[in-house]
Amino acid sequence: MFLLQRLNRFFLMLVCLFTANANSQSLVPDYSYQAQANAPVHYQAGTDYIVLDNPIRVADPSKIEVVEVFWYGCGHCFHFEPIIEPWVKQLPEDVNFVPMPVIWNETTELHARMFYTAKQLNKLDELHSVLFNAMNIEKKKLTKQSVIQQLFEKQGIDKKDFENAFSSFSVSSQVRLAGSRVQSYGIEGTPEIVVNGKYRVSARLTGSQEKMLEVVDFLVNVERAKNKSAATAP
Template identity: 25%
Template sequence: MNVSSAPAGTASPYRTLAAAAPPPGRIEVVEFFWYSCPHCYEFEPALRGWVARHGDEIVFRRVPVGMHPRQLPQQRMFYVMEALGMDQRADRELLHQIHDARRPLDTETALAGFAADAGVAGDRFHAAWRSAAVQQKVDAATRLHTALNVTSVPTVVIGGRYVTSPAMLGATLPMWGQTPAMRHEATLATMDTLLRQARQDSTTR
């Protein structure tokens, strides 16, 4: 999949993929993330609010990345929790334990302990961890972030063709006095614009 880019030396708030226009109806919005990424953790509340505001217009999903070996256990854990029926409370507790309680939780053994704290028996956890269904979802996630040329997190893809992130917006803002809140606000504003554009694309498909 080809990607259009801004002229050399020019920072852009987003990039456009050479992809087909999204189908009519609700627009898919995908967040690529990694549980241990501090920038993902900082962005999560703002993104959650944005998703809530646009809930009737979008289909939102999160995709964990596995770009580096150290990301692979937590990428798999996302789909293990899904297979075990662990809900959003478990997802947020995992984030809390990693970022606030300073627990690494980046190995199968450590993540099994986290699941055990949530009441999941070890045999169920390890069976899900090794299941073909979870492996298929891990492989699909890796294929997707590779195809979309996602190289950092958090990254958001709107309508399958518009890619943006707080890092991209940060590069367009004055560096002096820049804060995460400023980057998040600018990112959400850009996402609003890209959502409108994706919706327009879908009507001219």
């Protein structure tokens, strides 16, 4: 009887020790999920973005260039504007954001000239949304210079100032350059974003316009890291 009691106590102690050990292990926090959540996101070339075969020279090599290729008549571009506008406002100083109108045909070339005319007149900030709204909400075609001129005049632009800017050498040069760069980028649709003349990002690959900007942020960081590495190299 005494031996049986001692055996019972021994087994009870084993059970208690096992339970205590199991409880102590369950109290150790599991950081595996948190570590995974905090891990840096990596996007893949060919899956999330396209690497250009031949990098295109950027306007300002001292900064990381981000070019948004768009068309005023594009509904996707119209819906992208309220997404990209706040993103652009928080870009750091080492990033140079460049909106660039696509040029595929005579109509898009006319609209590119319309964009650079507004820029030449220092009225782009005021007219950018007006031009988007005219084509996407008011459904105006804007396929003639006279119709575009009327739209500018309604915004307080002098007729002569418009005509001079619209046909100026500066605007014509910018239109030609945009056409050349769009062709070199291999733009397939709008909106698309080109990072530092090397990578092309579109919603067709990312799945959404919001994720486009996440991929662009990733690529900007890649280029920033390369710049820092080059600066510290012996």
